[in-house]
Amino acid sequence: MKHIFEIGRYWLFVKDLFTRPEKWPVFWQQVLVEMESMGFGSLVIVAINSIFMGAVITIQSAYNLVSPAVPLSAIGIVARDSIIIEFSPTIIMMVLAGKIGSSISGEIGTMRVTEQIDALEIMGINSASFLVFPKIFAAIFILPFVVILSMFMGVFGGWIAGDLTGVVPSADYLKGIQDSFLPFNVFFALVKTVTFAYIITSVSAYHGYFTDGGSLEVGKASTKAVVYSNILILLFDYILTMLFLA
Amino acid sequence: MIEVKNLIKSFEHKTVLQGVSCVFEKGKVNLIIGGSGSGKTVFQKCIVGLFKPDSGSVMYDGRDFIAxxxxxxxxxxxxxxxxxxxxxxxxxLTVEQNVAFPLKMFTDMTAAQRLHRANECIKRVKLENANKLYPSEISGGMKKRVAIARAIANNPKYLFCDEPNSGLDPVTSIVIDKLIVEITQEYNMTTIINTHDMNSVIEMGERIVFLHKGKLQWQGTNTELLSVKDKTVIDFVFATQIMQALRNDSK
Incomplete structure (x- = not known):
């Protein structure tokens, strides 16, 4: 019963937030601030995760593909496709659910318990739209670029690891990452990214917006935001994979 | 003027407001008082529209807000x-940006005009050299002044205050009370204050509404309060020795 209530309240919240902004210049200003925070603010964590995961994927692929029948360039193909299809759009977005999601939920939750949201409402401002719409818009626009960057970083990490450890010579790896490249995989990854960006921002904002109580509840809301975002990312990862690849 | 008629509000199975009716007059400081759990915060939130009442009406200068x-x-x-x-x-946002916020959202003023008006309001609440500070860098009393400055920035007709003296020392409380009275007269606003502070009640209660268990128990002026006969009101308002002495003196 509680879950039905939460789903119903989430959709009413979504209906409220997709309304015409009070003032477009203020909206665009907020979007830029959010893009800077979500995009540039996430670069370091995305770069570190991508390089190391790319390295691990390459070494593990090499470990599993030890057969004279399999050319070494296959390691590059496997690493590239794993990074593009799954690692960058899904795992990196789950990492960002922790970083961006908890930040959104904490920020909006604190605004709720300190009556800042009530202050907006009293002024006649649609608080859901004012606070959340710019975040969703910014995430949908900027996170695909972050994910594309992650793809390059991951492939680069694999190249460095393969070369340094000697499991894949540079020439084979570079040949592999160029072989049988399907642009559709990038399109599929970007569709997933946009879907996950919407999930992270809207679900986290929802949990923050309906925080009730004090600092303890703000913390709980942030935890819930990350947990539910991650579960929904995995669920939609499966649904989208079935739709596009099955 | 704000007129409330037969306001009822329940949460699940508990009725918090049981048909409250009263009038808050323009140009006056109207106070809502009552013990904890009497329903005064819910009452104020219903009037400003943060809670939707089950029934009843709230008329802002003759316009039914709920409808x-x-x-x-x-x-x-x-x-x-x-x-x-x-x-x-x-x-x-900084102090200045907080005060200018309603102007940014609801007027076509230029940035310079907004800044000018924000500074006017900040000066009006006697707060200087704090324009560029953030809320976390100023004291509780200063925050209240900034909040008053923000509330008056857009020349409002109605001012609502929820426990304006909570967490303030007695001297700052008096300063804030005086500021609210002055601003009410200056802008000819309908001011409604929710308070526990009996000093404020006696000092500025031009019109007082006393709530008890979600019902209107008594209403009148601060002078009438000193000679009130209602036992519930006496027990609440004159609970301290200072207030009892004040009541005895007035007799």
Whole structure:
């Protein structure tokens, strides 16, 4: 019963937030601030995760593909496709659910318990739209670029690891990452990214917006935001994979 | 003027407001008082539209606020200023930006005009050299002043204050009370204050509404309060020795 209530309240919240902004210049200003925070603010964590995961994927692929029948360039193909299809759009977005999601939920939750949201409402401002719409818009626009960057970083990490450890010579790896490249995989990854960006921002904002109580509840809301975002990312990862690849 | 008629509000199975009716007059400081759990915060939140009452009406100068659609409510809300218990200043904005915020959202003023008006309001609440500070860098009393400055920035017709003296020392409380009275007269606003502070009640209660268990128990002026006969009101208002002495002196 509680879950039905939460789903119903989430959709009413979504209906409220997709309304015409009070003032477009203020909206665009907020979007830029959010893009800077979500995009540039996430670069370091995305770069570190991508390089190391790319390295691990390459070494593990090499470990599993030890057969004279399999050319070494296959390691590059496997690493590239794993990074593009799954690692960058899904795992990196789950990492960002922790970083961006908890930040959104904490920020909006604190605004709720300190009556800042009530202050907006009293002024006649649609608080859901004012606070959340710019975040969703910014995430949908900027996170695909972050994910594309992650793809390059991951492939680069694999190249460095393969070369340094000697499991894949540079020439084979570079040949592999160029072989049988399907642009559709990038399109599929970007569709997933946009879907996950919407999930992270809207679900986290929802949990923050309906925080009730004090600092303890703000913390709980942030935890819930990350947990539910991650579960929904995995669920939609499966649904989208079935739709596009099955 | 704000007129409340037969306001009823329940939460699940508990009825918090049981048909409250009263009038809050223009140009006066109207106080809502009552013990904890008497329903005064819910009452104020129903009047400003943060809670939707089960039944009853709230008339803002003859316009029924509850029956209005979203756009009409939005128009009325632009005439409302509110001072929250915790000030509710926006953490990410400086003092100046907080005060200019309603102007940025609802007027076509240029940035320079907004800044000029914000500085006027900041000076009016006697707060200087704090324009560029963030809410986390100023004291509780200063936050209340900034919140008052923000509330009056857009020349409101109605001012609501929720426990304006909570967490303040007695001297700062008096300063804030005086400021509210002066601003009410200056802007000819309908001011409604929710308070526990009996000093404020005696000092500025031009019209007092006493709630008890969700019902209107008594209403009158601060002078009438000193000679009240209602036992519930006496037990609450004159609970301290100082207040008892004041009542005895007035006799």
């Amino acid at each position: 209005m659609n979203k756009e009409e409510k939005k128009e009325v809300r632009q005439d409302i200023g509110m001072l929250f218990q915790g000030s509710a200043l926006f953490d990410s």
